[in-house]
Amino acid sequence: MDVQLILKELQEVGVLEGHMQELKPLTGGTSSEVIAIMDGIRPRYVIKQNDQVIVEAEAEFLHTYSQIEKLTRLVYVDPLHRYLVYMFKPGLTRYHGRNKSDLLFSLATELIAHYKPLGEERHYGYPDHPFMEWRDFLLHRVKESGKIIQDILSPEDHRFVHALVAGMPQRNLKYLLHGDCGIHNFVFAENGTLTGIIDPDPVVGEPLYDLIYAFCSSPDMLTVDTILPAVEKLEPGMTGSYELNTEVLQGLYFRIATCIRHHSEDLDQYTEAWTYWLNRVR
Structure with a gap:
């Protein structure tokens, strides 16, 4: 128009x-x-x-x-x-790698903790590509990501992620999420404090998805100590029964695919993080 x-x-x-x-x-x-x-x-x-x-x-x-x-x-x-x-949301849109744990904690307490559950009639996923179950949405993302990652990860790793997602429990957590909750959509003050979150690409799904998306959206500080305080701040009703290591591995798998397409200079850091989190489950 x-x-x-x-x-x-x-x-x-x-x-x-x-x-x-x-x-x-x-x-x-x-x-x-x-x-x-x-x-x-x-x-x-x-x-x-x-x-x-x-x-x-x-x-x-x-x-x-x-x-x-x-x-x-x-x-x-x-x-x-x-x-x-x-x-218009004024501020800086460049992330300088400061206080990532504090950033995630702010995101969890000031955005994700306020998410609202949806009725059973809503489907999971994007509005123009709905799924009956959350795992079906994630399996679709695994399939698309695998086409991009190819031999960057081993065949065993690809099979592991597919089995991981296919076997995850159905938790019936259905919330309206931001969907594109990464550092590229964050606005900061001069001191690095998070002041704004822009450009949602809404997804119906589990709230932990947005937090892990944010965690994986930059290649720095991809350790358990960085994300755990934010995860623990979310209500149990928003996370259900989850295993953090496997949830993060899913998010890293998706992010490695994005990295290959758009930020290849970060790939070594992401594959290093992949090994770190894989070692936590094996």
């Missing part, structure tokens, strides 16, 4: 003041178009265009968790779900 038409619509519904005409493209996701609306020299609002089902899912997430301070505030949703508008 032409952005000038969007600006006109936003002015007609009273979202924008007449003087806000200057636009600045921002880095978006793989399929979204993201543009900041400037108020003088500062971004004030963000327009995000995407497929209708994805826009609707992101709007649901931001609306459901509107009380969470670290999330962006939803301002307007196009009735046809062609785009949405939210407040």
Whole structure:
């Protein structure tokens, strides 16, 4: 949709003041178009265009968790779900490897602990690719990741991960998750404190998924001591019966695939972490 038409619509519904005409493209996701609306020299609002089902899912997430301070505030949703508008979240978007354990603890207590369970009628996974069970969603991710990883890991490792996921218990934990909860979507203060979490790609699933996603999203400090305080802070009802070592191995497997595609310079650190966590279960 032409952005000038969007600006006109936003002015007609009273979202924008007449003087806000200057636009600045921002880095978006793989399929979204993201543009900041400037108020003088500062971004004030963000327009995000995407497929209708994805826009609707992101709007649901931001609306459901509107009380969470670290999330962006939803301002307007196009009735046809062609785009949405939210407040720009100021801060730094570069992670400097400071206090990762504190970062995860903040994420657990200020975001994930406030997640809300969903009804039985909702399916697991992404809204445009639903699954009946959580393990089916994870098995799909294992299959897609395995195609990318190939011989970076041994055949035994690939079989181990598949058996791990296929044999996991069905815990009936069904929550609305951020889904893309990595450092690339975090906003920081100058001192490295987490101040914002942006760009959800909502998934219906288990809350621990978002925490492990964040843990694995940078190659530094991938040890049990880094993540354990955050995991222990979550309520038992949000984690069910879990085995941390195997849960992290799943997350690392997915992340190694992402690393190969987008951050190959980090691969040695991830394979080292893979060996560390594998040794904890063998």
